[in-house]
Amino acid sequence: MTEPDTAVQPDPTLAALTGDWMIDPAHSRIGFSVRHAMVTTVRGSFTEYESRLYFDGRRPANSLAEIAISTGSVDTGVEQRDGHLVGRDFLDSRRFPRMTFRSTEVELTDKDVYRMTGDLTIKSTTRPVVLELTYIGHVVDPFGYERVGFDGTTTINRSDWGLTYNARLAEGGAMVSEKVRLQFDIAAIRTDFTG
Template sequence: MGLFGRKNNESAVATATLPVDPALAALTGEYAIDPSHSSIGFTVRHAMVTNVRGTFAEHEGALKLDGSNPSASTASIDITIASIDTGLGDRDGHLRSGDFFDVEQFPLMSFRSTQAEQLGGDMYRITGDLTIKDVTKPLSIDLEFNGAATDPFGNERVGFEGSTEILRSAWGLTWNAALETGGVLVGDKVKLNFDISAIKNAA
């Protein structure tokens, strides 16, 4: 995520390094992720032949951007797993259960960045720690900085979007069921999608 890096050895959620110029310097400040205009979702193979898509409706995060020294920026985000929505109540309930996320014991999923690199243009690669349940593992996310704008209500916004893939089994999400025709009900590979809008806090 553009402008996010580690500062004073603190971890961060989506991080990236952008070229320093006056326009970026003007972005310096603290931001709150706007969940009503952001989306965090996933796609996973179902029954070997199709995909199930879902989102996490509840999440919050804070960004501290330093446009003059992007590597000094920080960010953090936490996702409420119980807010999962795949469009089917029974399936959502199963995903919340001990077979999968066990939301009663582990209500949050989090990401904290550790480093960032620019891939060219507005593309960045963020590496950090993803925690699901009681498992924390490194993860890299490719993100695009979509720019900054002032909305009709006077809010200063920045936007980012990107995706990555994980193997859910690496985080202990191993439940499955065999199919009579061969294969399994739920794929191991999961694509995570991020579309983030963040609002600059008032001075």
């Protein structure tokens, strides 16, 4: 007896979105948050990046994402802290001006939810990460551009990429947590116009 197919099926309306896209930096955010001094959360983002996206609404496994982020573009709202982050203790942006993500597998796990596995390279270390991406919607803006939205998150251990700098607190514990939450609030514009 054949087992029923229990795989999540793509929404047929997403088929029309199949094609090439790029992230619109003016309406997107590639951010991070990390616990500081064990009592508060510091949030920041990267303001300069390039992207190449291919979304397959019929067969999600064919989808692809590539993002190259300028490590020197980190912005937490505090100039001194940003200077420390781009220095040798952390991102070392002079030696490693870019960090990259390239997807290796995409799977539809729920009606509007995708699991994207990919290789994240920071400094000279490449390790796999898994993003949970939620499809937000699709519109045509007043200028005629097609836009699609996704929100994504993942949590990494920064020491896995050699980002091990820290300071100990007198009460015990560390100044900066090992876990870093990455956030992707993406508005993408179609680039393979046919009209």
